[in-house]
Amino acid sequence: MYGTQNINMTTEIFNQTILPITDRLFRLSKSILKDEERAKDALQDVLTKLWEKRAEMNHVHNPVAFSLQMMRNYCLNNIRDYHETEEISEDIVFIEADSHGKMEQKEAVKIIINFIEQLPELQRTVIHLRDVEGLEIKEIAQITSLSENAVTVNLSRARQQIRKKLITLNIKTA
Amino acid sequence: MNVTMKTTIATLIEKYFSAETTLEEEQIIRNYFASGEIDKEWLPYKALFDTFNTIGEEKSTPSVSFMPEKRKKVSIFENRKWIFAIKAVASCILIVLVVALLKNSYEDYTLHKDTYIVMNGKRINDSELAVKYANEQLAKSSQKIKKGLSKLDKLEKLQKLNQSVKKK
Numbered sequence: 001m002y003g004t005q006n007i008n009m010t011t012e013i014f015n016q017t018i019l020p021i022t023d024r025l026f027r028l029s030k031s032i033l034k035d036e037e038r039a040k041d042a043l044q045d046v047l048t049k050l051w052e053k054r055a056e057m058n059h060v061h062n063p064v065a066f067s068l069q070m071m072r073n074y075c076l077n078n079i080r081d082y083h084e085t086e087e088i089s090e091d092i093v094f095i096e097a098d099s100h101g102k103m104e105q106k107e108a109v110k111i112i113i114n115f116i117e118q119l120p121e122l123q124r125t126v127i128h129l130r131d132v133e134g135l136e137i138k139e140i141a142q143i144t145s146l147s148e149n150a151v152t153v154n155l156s157r158a159r160q161q162i163r164k165k166l167i168t169l170n171i172k173t174a
Numbered sequence: 175m176n177v178t179m180k181t182t183i184a185t186l187i188e189k190y191f192s193a194e195t196t197l198e199e200e201q202i203i204r205n206y207f208a209s210g211e212i213d214k215e216w217l218p219y220k221a222l223f224d225t226f227n228t229i230g231e232e233k234s235t236p237s238v239s240f241m242p243e244k245r246k247k248v249s250i251f252e253n254r255k256w257i258f259a260i261k262a263v264a265s266c267i268l269i270v271l272v273v274a275l276l277k278n279s280y281e282d283y284t285l286h287k288d289t290y291i292v293m294n295g296k297r298i299n300d301s302e303l304a305v306k307y308a309n310e311q312l313a314k315s316s317q318k319i320k321k322g323l324s325k326l327d328k329l330e331k332l333q334k335l336n337q338s339v340k341k342k
């Protein structure tokens with residue numbers, strides 16, 4: 001009886017903590033792998049792993065950071081298994097929006113996504129976790145296995161790199 | 175927008191790019207860029223925060239159904255463990271019974287396969303010996319019958335005598 005109760009409890013914890021962050025896990029895997037299909041596969045595998053480890057989850061201090069860390073490690077292994085060298089994705093062709101040489105907000109978003117994709121994985125992951133997922137530096141440090149200081153350094157490098165490229169954009173006033 | 179507000183945002187933006195802002199300060203920047211009235215020179219920054227929002231809205235829709243289904247499967251398996259165990263034990267018993275029955279009938283079959291006799295409670299499979307023994311027994315009984323029949327001879331004589339008496 002006790003055993004079943006224990007399983008039910010961990011199932012509840014799993015449903016309450018892990019299932020609500022599946023979208024976050026997916027976005028992180030997509031950010032790292034830069035491929036929607038592979039990101040979906042990664043999500044399924046990681047969710048299965050998390051389900052199998054649900055009993056251990058009781059002792060995990062921060063299940064969200066724990067899950068995101070598992071996802072990042074999974075994706076890094078995935079990249080390694082595919083023998084991918086650090087991606088040097090080429091610049092997309094610069095879209096000149098209209099006759100006035102100004103681009104719409106929507107197009108700007110596409111281009112900025114490409115800017116982010118061109119960052120090295122670590123910087124990309126750090127800026128994603130902070131600016132998209134709104135995590136604390138401490139949590140990002142746990143996920144990336146870096147010191148908080150190293151996280152801050154990578155974050156500012158990523159942001160400044162994007163800032164440099166942003167200045168070249170000529171966006172039309174809405 | 176007043177000047178103080180603008181300088182505040184300008185300072186926060188600088189802090190943001192050196193990764194010195196807290197989450198709360200970053201929220202102030204986000205709120206400002208969502209408000210609509212944005213200084214022209216900051217339009218690219220607005221596009222940046224729009225991009226973060228766009229990425230953050232992405233959902234893993236096709237995979238959402240995956241987990242509950244998976245969860246159901248696993249839990250059913252765990253609940254059915256006992257049923258499986260009972261089924262296994264039941265099939266073992268059934269197999270043992272069937273084997274025992276088959277063995278029994280096979281022994282019956284082999285028992286009747288050849289001629290045999292039971293001599294003083296002992297089974298004899300040697301057919302020659304069996305035939306010999308049977309003949310002996312049959313001879314004995316036929317002798318006894320002959321003995322019995324010989325007594326009938328006297329009766330026959332009596333009958334003849336009786337007939338001759340009747341004629342006279």
